Amino acid sequence: MLSRRNLNRTSCIFLLLSFLPAMAFSQGKSWHVADFKDTVAISADGTALVSEKLTLVFVGEWHGIHRTIPVEYPGPKGIHYTLFLKVIGVTDENGSKLKFESSKSGANRDLKIYLPGAVDTTRVVNIDYSVRNGVRHFDDYEEFYWNVTGNDWPVPIDHASAFVTLPEGASGLRAQAFTGAYGSKESDADAQVNGADVSVETTHKLHARGGLTIDIYIPPGIVRLPSGFTKFWWFIGSNPILLLPLFTLAVMWGLWQTVGRDPDPGMSVAPQYEPPKGISPAEAGTMLDDTIHPREITCTIVDLAVRGYIKIEEKVDTFLVFHHKDYVFHNLKSEAGWGPELAPHERVMMENIFAGGSEVRLSSLKNRFYTAIPAIRTDIMSALKNKGVYSLDPESANGYSIVAAVAIALTVVGVQVMGWTNLFYSVPLLVVSAATSAVIWWLFARQMTAKTVTGARLHIAVLGFQEFMNRVDKDRIQRMPPDTFEKFLPFAMALGVEHHWAQAFEGIVKDPPSWYVSPNGYTGFTPLYFSSAMHGMATDMHQVFVSSPRASSGGSGFSSGGGFSGGGFSGGGFGGGGGGAF
Numbered sequence: 001m002l003s004r005r006n007l008n009r010t011s012c013i014f015l016l017l018s019f020l021p022a023m024a025f026s027q028g029k030s031w032h033v034a035d036f037k038d039t040v041a042i043s044a045d046g047t048a049l050v051s052e053k054l055t056l057v058f059v060g061e062w063h064g065i066h067r068t069i070p071v072e073y074p075g076p077k078g079i080h081y082t083l084f085l086k087v088i089g090v091t092d093e094n095g096s097k098l099k100f101e102s103s104k105s106g107a108n109r110d111l112k113i114y115l116p117g118a119v120d121t122t123r124v125v126n127i128d129y130s131v132r133n134g135v136r137h138f139d140d141y142e143e144f145y146w147n148v149t150g151n152d153w154p155v156p157i158d159h160a161s162a163f164v165t166l167p168e169g170a171s172g173l174r175a176q177a178f179t180g181a182y183g184s185k186e187s188d189a190d191a192q193v194n195g196a197d198v199s200v201e202t203t204h205k206l207h208a209r210g211g212l213t214i215d216i217y218i219p220p221g222i223v224r225l226p227s228g229f230t231k232f233w234w235f236i237g238s239n240p241i242l243l244l245p246l247f248t249l250a251v252m253w254g255l256w257q258t259v260g261r262d263p264d265p266g267m268s269v270a271p272q273y274e275p276p277k278g279i280s281p282a283e284a285g286t287m288l289d290d291t292i293h294p295r296e297i298t299c300t301i302v303d304l305a306v307r308g309y310i311k312i313e314e315k316v317d318t319f320l321v322f323h324h325k326d327y328v329f330h331n332l333k334s335e336a337g338w339g340p341e342l343a344p345h346e347r348v349m350m351e352n353i354f355a356g357g358s359e360v361r362l363s364s365l366k367n368r369f370y371t372a373i374p375a376i377r378t379d380i381m382s383a384l385k386n387k388g389v390y391s392l393d394p395e396s397a398n399g400y401s402i403v404a405a406v407a408i409a410l411t412v413v414g415v416q417v418m419g420w421t422n423l424f425y426s427v428p429l430l431v432v433s434a435a436t437s438a439v440i441w442w443l444f445a446r447q448m449t450a451k452t453v454t455g456a457r458l459h460i461a462v463l464g465f466q467e468f469m470n471r472v473d474k475d476r477i478q479r480m481p482p483d484t485f486e487k488f489l490p491f492a493m494a495l496g497v498e499h500h501w502a503q504a505f506e507g508i509v510k511d512p513p514s515w516y517v518s519p520n521g522y523t524g525f526t527p528l529y530f531s532s533a534m535h536g537m538a539t540d541m542h543q544v545f546v547s548s549p550r551a552s553s554g555g556s557g558f559s560s561g562g563g564f565s566g567g568g569f570s571g572g573g574f575g576g577g578g579g580g581a582f
Contacts, residue, residue, distance in 0.1 A: 029060030032155040038162035046135040064114040068577040072107035078428040082238035084132040093124035142218040145573030151211035152578025161201040170196035174217040178570040248437040252444035260448035265456035272464035285494030290449040298538035303490035305515040331358040345379035389455035401445035502531030
């Protein structure tokens with residue numbers, strides 16, 4: 001048997017032999033940058049043409065390199081700044097084109113460059129690209145603050161240099177250079193200015209993650225300032241989330257044009273002295289904005305009273321010094337006598353109000369009547385559909401609007417996930433754009449319901465009757481039948497003009513309606529006072545009708561950067577990045 005010492009020795013030898021191939025491989029395969037030369041030509045409009053010449057030394061077998069260049073930067077006040085970089089071409093030392101793939105990787109432009117046969121050799125890669133907005137503009141000078149090599153190379157760079165030329169005749173330039181890791185203020189480089197040219201060259205090797213940055217002060221007048229239009233589109237291009245409201249507008253506008261636009265009724269609004277035939281007050285009120293409001297329910301009660309189905313008795317209950325107003329509804333006709341003239345929604349209301357007997361207090365309907373409201377809403381809308389009012393009814397229109405909202409949201413998420421651009425870089429702009437888009441969506445969603453030609457004309461007729469009730473003159477009223485005030489009062493309540501309607505009858509109507517009983521009787525009846533009483537009763541009815549037990553899951557059913565002063569550091573400014581080999 002092996003002793004413990006011999007066993008340990010054997011294990012160590014075995015482990016050493018196991019690691020030798022890997023060690024030999026790691027020692028036999030490497031690469032580094034022998035020379036990094038940048039040539040930059042800045043034109044009068046500030047566009048920079050950059051030509052990078054990389055001399056690469058490969059030991060072992062390699063297939064190519066990655067060159068990554070940052071193109072997205074944080075700007076002031078939470079906005080985003082994009083460097084508009086366009087790759088012109090990638091060639092070798094002989095000027096032959098090299099195959100490359102350009103893609104977005106986070107905040108960087110990633111160039112994957114293929115180098116066939118890169119085995120124990122030195123290869124040259126020339127990368128040419130343009131940058132439209134690489135020059136920074138300040139009040140009294142311009143600045144070209146450019147990270148030449150980048151600080152993300154995992155290998156050393158033996159030598160780096162840059163030659164920057166500005167428009168002919170440029171003078172008064174100043175330059176400084178920085179070397180080392182990101183944030184370093186070391187300057188192991190010589191920076192020279194010769195008229196319109198600036199050259200910089202390192203004096204020592206750049207270690208892994210070390211880089212060369214050049215900072216050039218440019219007096220005003222050498223580089224033209226971009227126009228306001230150009231700066232606007234640079235801002236939009238840097239913050240594409242600002243296009244979300246325009247995208248939302250385009251989607252909702254297209255949807256509205258396709259399915260939600262009302263046809264031309266061929267007529268304009270003119271005073272109508274009677275409501276459209278065959279339309280109930282609840283249906284007329286719904287047609288104003290294609291929404292069923294609480295007043296459509298309460299005005300139906302008054303309409304049923306006017307037509308002789310209900311008698312309303314006002315009660316005042318007194319306890320000590322406290323007074324509580326209540327109402328008693330009297331059923332004046334048996335269910336057999338209701339007849340076919342009752343609309344479906346009116347029949348549902350009668351059935352649910354008088355389910356407990358022929359005399360019912362309003363307060364007794366609390367936490368009970370709410371279950372009937374969805375059916376009433378459905379019946380009102382069904383009646384309008386059956387009359388051919390809608391080509392796209394409100395429920396279907398809501399469905400289209402919701403689908404559009406989902407499509408817009410999925411598009412935004414898809415753009416972000418696919419990496420085409422970073423839409424969520426600036427939280428303040430995201431919030432503003434999302435809020436603006438929500439308002440645009442809501443405005444169009446409200447108008448998405450589409451009427452037929454018949455519906456559009458009926459809508460015009462309702463508006464004409466509302467116009468008459470809102471601006472009625474006493475001369476015409478005096479020529480109307482004596483019961484006109486109470487006959488059309490439910491329509492005035494549904495159309496929201498009961499105050500104007502009552503005011504027009506002041507001094508003309510002096511007898512109270514027979515279907516409403518006041519606890520103290522009437523002395524000096526006035527339409528305005530009665531209209532105010534109806535408004536108060538409608539408010540009380542609404543509060544009772546929508547009330548539901550706390551445990552009920554059902555609802556009511558109603559849709560209710562600084563100057564050039566010696567600052568700067570290695571890795572600052574635009575450009576930079578790094579690379580790798582594969």
